[in-house]
Amino acid sequence: MQNIRNKKILSGIQPSGVLHIGNYFGAIRQHIALQKENECLYFVANYHALTSISDRKKLHEHSLMVAMDYLALGFDPEKARLFLQSDVPEVTELAWILSTVTPMGLLERAHSYKDKIARGLSPTHGLFAYPVLMAADILIYDSEYVPVGKDQKQHLEITRDIAEKFNLAYGQTLVVPEELILPEVAVVPGTDGQKMSKSYGNTIDIFADYKALKSKVMNIVTDSTPLEAPKDPDTSTVFDLYKLFAAPGEIEEMRRKYLAGGYGYGHAKKELLEKIWIYFEPHRKLREELENNRDYVKDVLRQGASTAREKARQVLERVRDRVGLLNIG
Numbered sequence: 001m002q003n004i005r006n007k008k009i010l011s012g013i014q015p016s017g018v019l020h021i022g023n024y025f026g027a028i029r030q031h032i033a034l035q036k037e038n039e040c041l042y043f044v045a046n047y048h049a050l051t052s053i054s055d056r057k058k059l060h061e062h063s064l065m066v067a068m069d070y071l072a073l074g075f076d077p078e079k080a081r082l083f084l085q086s087d088v089p090e091v092t093e094l095a096w097i098l099s100t101v102t103p104m105g106l107l108e109r110a111h112s113y114k115d116k117i118a119r120g121l122s123p124t125h126g127l128f129a130y131p132v133l134m135a136a137d138i139l140i141y142d143s144e145y146v147p148v149g150k151d152q153k154q155h156l157e158i159t160r161d162i163a164e165k166f167n168l169a170y171g172q173t174l175v176v177p178e179e180l181i182l183p184e185v186a187v188v189p190g191t192d193g194q195k196m197s198k199s200y201g202n203t204i205d206i207f208a209d210y211k212a213l214k215s216k217v218m219n220i221v222t223d224s225t226p227l228e229a230p231k232d233p234d235t236s237t238v239f240d241l242y243k244l245f246a247a248p249g250e251i252e253e254m255r256r257k258y259l260a261g262g263y264g265y266g267h268a269k270k271e272l273l274e275k276i277w278i279y280f281e282p283h284r285k286l287r288e289e290l291e292n293n294r295d296y297v298k299d300v301l302r303q304g305a306s307t308a309r310e311k312a313r314q315v316l317e318r319v320r321d322r323v324g325l326l327n328i329g
Ligand code: ADP
Pocket: 012, 013, 014, 015, 016, 022, 023, 024, 025, 026, 027, 028, 147, 148, 149, 150, 151, 152, 185, 186, 187, 188, 189, 190, 195, 196, 197, 198, 199
């Protein structure tokens, strides 16, 4: 991790499903590491999740689950703030204002929109305008760094473009943020070898029980190279995932076994399963306790929202003033 200190950090995560190891290695792990020496705001992107979920119970439940997962994984409410996006509705007003300087072409080029449509999501205006709301999320806190997975790179570029367009039109107003993407993690593959994503049904969940975890790991798609034959570790999803959890010596050992032959994907999957189980073991008990202490979780979110909202109001006032929205009523 780069040496980032005393910076304003912001990131969001959608409550569109249960959090998975792609979210963990791509984003959450950095979020937690950054909280010690920076001013961090993290939020549950429930407005964004409306672009893919239309079940109110699920949205409620997943929103709290994301918060519980963060707390169980080491998020410290004494050091950083966690809140629900919808508890700072000012962000939707900023999104509207930003949309008036956002060129259509910028949104038309967004890969994420095209991918989601190709995966069967409805092409709604919300889905199309998703990057503008994301820009508002970031810009409304004067954020300097945004730690995300590589799949969000283009969204960060769009945010920077929008901030620059706004500053050009109205004078220096918005902080142009930097992305923080860990090059060594890139994109964590799912059980089908594609990007792991809540919306693609290919996840390995952080807090799955052992039986569910086993079934997910054993179902990772592999090629049909016979057990005796040597295998290429560099094209194997199982090996890619193992690398996230194992120590360098263990990774070399598995690579050697792949190349030697006589070692099946089933063997590799068993080793991977044990690694994943052990890795999250220290967090599992706290996760269970939080499940029975939802009032505490809500308190954390409430406290986070109050800090975030105060900051958001200041930036929104600055923007309203710059664009000429009179404050009369
Ligand atoms: P999902 O695609 O599962 O809905 P989100 O879009 O809510 O996940 O992503 C939350 C964070 O996790 C983002 O910073 C995103 O970049 C990161 N992330 C999600 N999936 C992956 C993955 N497969 N590999 C690396 N990072 C990921």
